[in-house]
Amino acid sequence: MSQSERSGNGHSREERYDAQRIEAKWFQRWQSDPQLYAAEPHSGKKKYYVLEMLPYPSGALHMGHVRNYSIGDALARYTWMNGYNVLHPMGWDSFGLPAENAAIQNNTPPKQWTLGNIAKMKAQMKRLGFAYDWSREVTTCLPEYYCWNQWFFLKLYERGLAYRKKSKVNWCPSCATVLANEQVLANGCCWRHEETPVEQRELEQWFLRITNYSDELLRDLAKLPGWPEKVVTMQRNWIGRSEGALVDFKLDYTQPHHGFGPAGATIRVFTTRIDTIYGATSIQLAPEHPIVNDLAADNPDLRRKVDHLIAEQRKAKEKGDIGEIEKHGVATGRYAINPFNQERIPVWVANYILMDYGTGAIMSVPAHDDRDFDFAKKYKLEIRLVILPITEDDETMAEPALPFTTIDGMLINSGPFSGLSCEEAIKKMIEDAEKGGFGKAAVTYRLKDWGISRQRYWGTPIPMLYCEKDGIVAVPEKDLPVILPESVEITLSGGSPLARVPEFVNATCPKCGGPARRETDTMDTFVDSSWYFYRYTDAHNDRAPFDSKIVQYWFPIDQYIGGVEHAILHLIYSRFWTKFMRDMGLVSHDEPVERLFTQGMVIKDGAKMSKSLGNIVSPDEMVARYGADAARLYSLFAAPPDRDLDWQDSGIEGIQRFLGRVYRFVVRNAAVARVETGTAREPALSGRSAPKGTAEQSSAARAIQRKLHQTIKRVSDDFQGRWHFNTCISAIMELVNVLYGSEDAIAQGAVPKAFLLEVQRDLVLLLAPFAPYLAHELWEMLGQKEALLKAPWPKFDAELAKEEELEIPLQINGKLRSKIVVPADSTEALVIERALAEEKVRAAVARKQIVKKIYVPGKLLNIVVK
RNA sequence: GCGAAAGUGGCGGAAUUGGCAGACGCACCAGACUUAGGAUCUGGCGGGGAAACCCAUGGGGGUUCGAGUCCCCCCUUUCGCACCA
Numbered sequence: 001m002s003q004s005e006r007s008g009n010g011h012s013r014e015e016r017y018d019a020q021r022i023e024a025k026w027f028q029r030w031q032s033d034p035q036l037y038a039a040e041p042h043s044g045k046k047k048y049y050v051l052e053m054l055p056y057p058s059g060a061l062h063m064g065h066v067r068n069y070s071i072g073d074a075l076a077r078y079t080w081m082n083g084y085n086v087l088h089p090m091g092w093d094s095f096g097l098p099a100e101n102a103a104i105q106n107n108t109p110p111k112q113w114t115l116g117n118i119a120k121m122k123a124q125m126k127r128l129g130f131a132y133d134w135s136r137e138v139t140t141c142l143p144e145y146y147c148w149n150q151w152f153f154l155k156l157y158e159r160g161l162a163y164r165k166k167s168k169v170n171w172c173p174s175c176a177t178v179l180a181n182e183q184v185l186a187n188g189c190c191w192r193h194e195e196t197p198v199e200q201r202e203l204e205q206w207f208l209r210i211t212n213y214s215d216e217l218l219r220d221l222a223k224l225p226g227w228p229e230k231v232v233t234m235q236r237n238w239i240g241r242s243e244g245a246l247v248d249f250k251l252d253y254t255q256p257h258h259g260f261g262p263a264g265a266t267i268r269v270f271t272t273r274i275d276t277i278y279g280a281t282s283i284q285l286a287p288e289h290p291i292v293n294d295l296a297a298d299n300p301d302l303r304r305k306v307d308h309l310i311a312e313q314r315k316a317k318e319k320g321d322i323g324e325i326e327k328h329g330v331a332t333g334r335y336a337i338n339p340f341n342q343e344r345i346p347v348w349v350a351n352y353i354l355m356d357y358g359t360g361a362i363m364s365v366p367a368h369d370d371r372d373f374d375f376a377k378k379y380k381l382e383i384r385l386v387i388l389p390i391t392e393d394d395e396t397m398a399e400p401a402l403p404f405t406t407i408d409g410m411l412i413n414s415g416p417f418s419g420l421s422c423e424e425a426i427k428k429m430i431e432d433a434e435k436g437g438f439g440k441a442a443v444t445y446r447l448k449d450w451g452i453s454r455q456r457y458w459g460t461p462i463p464m465l466y467c468e469k470d471g472i473v474a475v476p477e478k479d480l481p482v483i484l485p486e487s488v489e490i491t492l493s494g495g496s497p498l499a500r501v502p503e504f505v506n507a508t509c510p511k512c513g514g515p516a517r518r519e520t521d522t523m524d525t526f527v528d529s530s531w532y533f534y535r536y537t538d539a540h541n542d543r544a545p546f547d548s549k550i551v552q553y554w555f556p557i558d559q560y561i562g563g564v565e566h567a568i569l570h571l572i573y574s575r576f577w578t579k580f581m582r583d584m585g586l587v588s589h590d591e592p593v594e595r596l597f598t599q600g601m602v603i604k605d606g607a608k609m610s611k612s613l614g615n616i617v618s619p620d621e622m623v624a625r626y627g628a629d630a631a632r633l634y635s636l637f638a639a640p641p642d643r644d645l646d647w648q649d650s651g652i653e654g655i656q657r658f659l660g661r662v663y664r665f666v667v668r669n670a671a672v673a674r675v676e677t678g679t680a681r682e683p684a685l686s687g688r689s690a691p692k693g694t695a696e697q698s699s700a701a702r703a704i705q706r707k708l709h710q711t712i713k714r715v716s717d718d719f720q721g722r723w724h725f726n727t728c729i730s731a732i733m734e735l736v737n738v739l740y741g742s743e744d745a746i747a748q749g750a751v752p753k754a755f756l757l758e759v760q761r762d763l764v765l766l767l768a769p770f771a772p773y774l775a776h777e778l779w780e781m782l783g784q785k786e787a788l789l790k791a792p793w794p795k796f797d798a799e800l801a802k803e804e805e806l807e808i809p810l811q812i813n814g815k816l817r818s819k820i821v822v823p824a825d826s827t828e829a830l831v832i833e834r835a836l837a838e839e840k841v842r843a844a845v846a847r848k849q850i851v852k853k854i855y856v857p858g859k860l861l862n863i864v865v866k
Numbered sequence: 867g868c869g870a871a872a873g874u875g876g877c878g879g880a881a882u883u884g885g886c887a888g889a890c891g892c893a894c895c896a897g898a899c900u901u902a903g904g905a906u907c908u909g910g911c912g913g914g915g916a917a918a919c920c921c922a923u924g925g926g927g928g929u930u931c932g933a934g935u936c937c938c939c940c941c942u943u944u945c946g947c948a949c950c951a
Contacts, residue, residue: 016905230870230946237869237947244951271951284951316949327949352949362951370867371949446950564945637891638878643871644944646878653904654891664906717882727880730890737890740907809886814932816886854931860885864931 015667017660019627023773027127036789037131039087041550048084049554050076051533053562053570054091054138057117058098061124061619063602063609063635063647064563070632070770071599071641071723072561073130077769078719080131081793087554088131089536091138092118095146095525097175097192099458100497103490110458111486114141124619128628129772131789136539140528145535146460147481148545149527152577153463154474155584161209164472169451171201176492177455178205180524183569200314206462206521207449210576214239214445216590217575226595228642231567238568240446244272245430246359247439249283249336251291252344261294267336267347270358270444273368273407274433275425278414279386280363281376282346283336284329286353287313289360295332295347302349305330309351327352327375338363339438340429341415350375358444366403373403386413387422450573452524457490457497459522467509467516476510482518496520529570530577533557533592548586555587556594564598571596597723600644602635609647617647629771630656636725636770659774661736662767666760666778669746673757674783700745701755702804704738708759709801711735712794715766725770732766739763757782762794810835811862812844828855835861 030036052072055065076088092114099110106113118139125132138145156162170179172190179198183191190196210217218239221232249267251260267283285292287309296303309330316325329350336347352371353362366376366383376383387409389400407422417425433439453462461482463475475482485504490497498504498520509516531545537554538546571593578592601608604615622631634652639645714731718724739759745751760782768775768788779788803824808831810818818840822831832853835841841863848865855861 233870234946240947240950242950269951273951325949350949353951354949357950359951364951369951371951444950567946640879643879648878648892650892651878657906658891660906722882724880724882726878727882727890730880733890807886811885811932814885814930819886852931854885856885860932862885862931 015664017656017663017774019629019656019659019773020624022777023127023129023627023629026773026776027129030129031126034135037088037133038135039089039133040085043085045083045085047087047554048076048079048559049087049557050079050559051087051089051536051557051561053560053566054093054529054532055121056093056096056098057114057121059117059120061121061128063617063619063622066128066619066631067602067635067641067645068561068563068599069125069128069130070635071597071725072559073632073772074636074725074769075559075561075719076131077772077789078793080790081765081768083790083792087136087536088133089136089138089539090125090130090132090134091136091532091536092121092140093525093529093532094118094139094141095459095522095528097177097456097458100456100490100492104492109486110490111141114458115139127623128619128632131772136536138532138535138539140525140532141458143481143483144540144542145532146484146528148531148535149460149523150463150475150480150482151477151545152527152531153523154477154480156208156580157464157474159584161212161580162206163209164204164206166202166204167207167451168200169203169205170198171203172196172198174492175456178203178451178453180451180526180569203453205451205453206464206519207451208576210450210573211445211447213576213579214241214447215443216579217447217572220575220590223591224593224596227593228564228596228598231564231571231596231598234567235572238447238572242272242358242444242446244270244442244444245274245426245433245439246270246442247274247277247363247433248339249345249363250339251347252335252337261291261297263290263294267291267361268359269361269363270442271363273365273422273426274429274439275407275411275414275417275420275422276365276368276386277338277340277363277429278411278417279365279367279384280338280345281366281382281384282348282364284348284350284353284362284364284372284375285332286355286360287349287351288355289349289353291361292332292349295334299333302330302332306349309349313351325351327371328378329375331379339433339436346381348379356448357446368403368405370403370405384413386411388412390421450524450576452527453521454524455496455520456522457484457488459525460484460527461498461504462519462521462523464519465507465509465516466519467512467514469514470509470511470516473509473511473516479510484522496522498522526569526573530573531581533560533574534581534587545586548588551587556589556592559595559597560593561597561599563601567598597642599641600639602645602647604647606646617649622652626652626656627659627773629659629773633659633729633771637729638726640722640724640726642723658733658736659771661740662763663774663778665736665739666764666781668743669756669760670778670781670783673753673760698745698750700742701751704742704751704759705755705800706803707735707738708762709797711766712762712796713798713801716793716796719769729770732763735763735766764788765791765794806858808835808858809860810838810841811860812841813864814862817841817844824858828857831855831861835863 050072052068076086079086094114099114102108102113103110140146153162170184172179172193174193174196175190179190184198185191185194190198218236218241221236224232247269249269251265251267253265287306292306296306312325327350329348332347332349334347335344338345353360364372364375366372366381367385368387383402385399387404389404390408390410409422411417411420411425417429420428430441461484463480463482465473465475467473485501488497488501505518505520507516507518534546534551538550541547574592578587579590581587582590603609604617607613607615609616619631630652634655635645637655638651711731715728718728742751746756764775764778764782776788805821806824807819807821809816810820818838820834820838822834832855845863845865850863851866852864
């Protein structure tokens, strides 16, 4: 076929790549087979659990979802093709505040709104061709699921891991509910209302004792080599373990007219540098420290100043520039005794001390701490040097620049401890403090217990009752689930909407049979997502959250894929939940997720897509214009998946063009190859049955074969390694370009037909994980009967991928001067001989002395001359 | 302030181990075809220069036969953490 015949009067109708027609056809077929993507319950195959983070059913998928699921779907399909029993489920994180907002705005019940959204998004996912096992779909807002949230809550309560306490909580006025610490942004605003400062309120709340697992959550990060370093670091920082000591400073009551108040006579400080304690020249208390209240009780002037500090701290916290505010404080006029040397040091209140870290009190050592140094300078407090740097020459030990904060030092001015290294001193001083009963080793954490009470309607009811006689009483397991009532008036003020539903609130105490009031708070939705991936393995179990034996088969999750924004919240709660379930005997592993992948954001014009910027790209529109395959392939092609992706409409057009090229090539060559191979006149080119170098193998055919196997390697390697699907898709494009470049040779019959069929088969197989619609269409066109979903992945043959000739760049003194083509098996001597015969090299080397010849086999030759 | 990642053509990006910088795609330019299409095919495309060549991976040094890649200093961007005692 000549070029003009091929493209002459435009493409005939069947040569046009009509994504909509193809995708509609396969969509229909796939819908008619609900078992298509089902995981096998009993299988001798190796299992593979690939999971994408379940979405919140907001109403429509966005491009971030498409990207996330395209990665997971490609992996699932690749894994199927490699013979695994694959679990690839999907579900809905469907409780949460937006449903209530929608209810208020549209007067639609949250359930109806949510289920409607789920239906819409599920249809979008199906249209995009994602291969989910829908028989395992999990919808967290349905009683079949949240029943088990309640069941777990009872188990936590039985084990003392759920408890109720009055505490200062983060209150978002916009959400009209409490937030977990993890849901408060660094700027002190709500994670969902980035402009709304979170307030502090005192409320009775339910907490989960995640801090029981602080150490294990930290330690087991070492068991997660398959997690991004970044996420591991974020979790480590979030847990914030800090090793040090608690030391008690007694208030000095030898001062006239002072007793002590309800907070006692002892100020307990936390320090990581007990070795510097002889340098402590003041005690600094957080403004909200209980002892401050006592000290200010009969001192209105101090009270006023302290209140000012509190207000200032709060304001800074709300503005988000805590850390930026200037350090200042106020002397209380009182003194405390350093238990090591009985020295009286002044007690201050300072705005840089936080009540919610450590003990809310520190010993201030200006010479060896940056902040204490600044503070002491400002208020002219004594700065006493107690640590010297260790130098080579002991004689000339110089005074360091202050503050000297490093721990590689030696103590001076520290009584019996002088002369010890810091490390030694820390050990010894803690021992002495323990012996003396005024201190001990201690570890503090930044991680706090997880407050899960939410004063909202659309969530899992907490299965607890309050009886006038028996107090707090758990709902008996047999009475679960506590059903969330459906006709509830929803407002965003006045506490939980459930409190206004008498049928819900009024209950009977299971202990005494008397009247009881039901808990009207619901659970944080992060409870739902902490264990949902276990439910997928046994989604219809109505006797237990899941069967442990089934979980045993599928867990851990082999690959979890989602956004890095869940690095702390969801991923730390999930780890906690797994450990708690392990301690219950429900599961036997320590960590739920073997490998984690965090994909980058999809942005447009350099900014995150958002309504206000008007730069939203709608998946529906992309699918309608270019097809699902193009949308998916582009989302993988435009950038490596771990980086942000800058969406460009012209880019997806290029992808559509590429799919068209593939389509047209197969349309032109499928039938030819099929018919001819039916007669088996020509040997297949590849495989061991066809010896290389036989006459039938034109150089064009060999070139195609070489490129094919190089492509198989590149694509396969990427699935095993870096997941740089952008480069493996470009590799497939290169293969297609080679096929186009060979069309004249094909037309002349220089490419054996059986091989032509095989190349097309492999091309389709390579494309199948990324563009399933087109791949299925072409697979059928090639006359393949086997199911493409589980057809074996093409095998890479290194022999067939080998180049016969190599182009060797020639450098003179490291500068590229020329290139020569040599047989691939050339010896170094031959390459050098040929290189020296090359004209440009001869000129460059003339009248010069060759100092050195560096040959990198198959790569390059560098001749060093003088 | 601390920690991490990144910085390469007009654009997205490639170069996985120190070995031809710019693969693949977009945009653009030219040509072909013409049932005139926002289709398809072919070719060109970092900068300078007629050419030989020279310059070029945020900037400056260094190591090396050879550096986008390794080392040191600096700049910028993004992300995370942040009075954490």
